[in-house]
Amino acid sequence: MSFALGLTGSIGMGKSTTAHMFVDEGCALWDADAAVHRLYSAGGAAVEPMRDAFPEAIVDGSVSRDALKQAISADPTALKVIESIVHPLVAADRAGFRESATADILVFDIPLLFETGGNATMDAVACVQVPADEQKRRVMERGTMTEAQFEQIRAKQMPNDEKCARSDFVIVTDTLDHARAQVQDVVRQIRAGKANA
Ligand SMILES: CC(C)(COP(=O)(O)OP(=O)(O)OC[C@H]1O[C@@H](n2cnc3c(N)ncnc32)[C@H](O)[C@@H]1O)[C@@H](O)C(=O)NCCC(=O)NCCS
Ligand SMILES: Nc1ncnc2c1ncn2[C@@H]1O[C@H](COP(=O)(O)OP(=O)(O)OP(=O)(O)O)[C@@H](O)[C@H]1O
Structure with missing residues (x-):
């Protein structure tokens, strides 16, 4: 029986980078954002339901994220509609x-793990953490969102301190080496626990 580890944290706190460190330790990874990318791509399961709700968001047979962001900026309630289509498919x-x-450990990289109640289906949860000013700096550096779009997403998410308080493990993503050492420690603890189970 595999061990299910949820990996969460607020936008830009380092989930994806940390998730790949778990893969380096032999864990299998499922990534919620990657699943959304598959669902939005041509032929993906979200395309037709999204066409019904937001016809302007379908460009060349796939869901345009830019069009969705414009729809959300114009009407913040659009995100609820998008979520009601996407979350059951995810x-x-x-x-x-x-x-x-x-694999012996399955890692589930899920930004909205606590917000959607997905934590209940995990054997343990790890939360990534970095100070809020560094988080914002990293997201702005990516150049894929305006400051307003970032703040809108961040405001929708549970505060990261609360996510960390509810998690079994906290991984501080201040440097790559520090994060990797913590990932290795988490994996060691889980494997030791499985061996003793
Ligand atoms: C809003 C959209 C168009 C922005 O696309 P974009 O490519 O710019 O950003 P990306 O998808 O990489 O998201 C960046 C981060 O924003 C956060 N985020 C995304 N959607 C949401 C949401 N509905 N609520 C809170 N945070 C969210 C996550 O931390 C995510 O990792 C896109 O995220 C989307 O379609 N979201 C709805 C689907 C969803 O809820 N996905 C979350 C994982 S299931
Ligand atoms: N341990 C770390 N040390 C230094 N920089 C890091 C670390 N982890 C992540 N970063 C940097 O922070 C940025 C955000 O990381 P990443 O994409 O992994 O975050 P995320 O939480 O998956 O983001 P999102 O929620 O938006 O999908 C990237 O530029 C990445 O290089």
């Missing part, structure tokens, strides 16, 4: 992975 994708994956 849950089905995740269930398929969990049934088929064979």
Whole structure:
């Protein structure tokens, strides 16, 4: 039986980077944002339901993130509609992975793990953490969002301190070496616990 580890944290706190460190330790990874990318791509399961709700968001047969961001900026309630389409499809994708994956530890990189109640289906949760000013600096440096779009997303997420307080492990992502050492420690603890179970 595999161990399911949820990996969460606020936008830009270092989930994806940390998730790949778990892969380096032999864990299998499922990534919620990557699942959304598959669902939005041409032929993906979200395309037709999204066309019904936001016809202008379908460009060349796939869902345009820029068009969705414009829709959300114009009407913040649009995000709720988008979520009601996307989240059930994401849950089905995740269930398929969990049934088929064979690694001893499965890592689920899920930004909205606590907000969607997904933590209840995990054996343990790890939360990434970095100071808020560094978080903002990193997201702005990516250049994919305006400051207003960033603040809108951040305001929708549970405060990161609360996510960390509710998690079994906290991984501080101030430097790559520090984060990797903490990942290795988490994996060691889980494997030791499994060996003793
Ligand atoms: C709003 C959209 C168009 C922005 O796209 P963009 O490519 O600029 O950003 P990206 O998808 O990489 O998201 C960046 C980060 O924003 C956060 N985020 C995304 N969607 C949400 C949301 N609905 N609520 C809170 N935070 C969110 C996550 O931390 C995510 O990692 C896109 O995120 C989207 O379609 N979101 C709805 C689907 C969803 O809820 N995804 C979250 C994971 S299931
Ligand atoms: N341990 C670390 N040390 C230094 N920089 C890091 C570390 N982890 C992540 N970063 C940097 O922070 C930025 C955000 O990291 P990453 O994309 O992993 O975050 P994320 O939480 O997955 O973001 P999002 O929620 O937006 O998907 C990147 O530029 C990455 O290089």
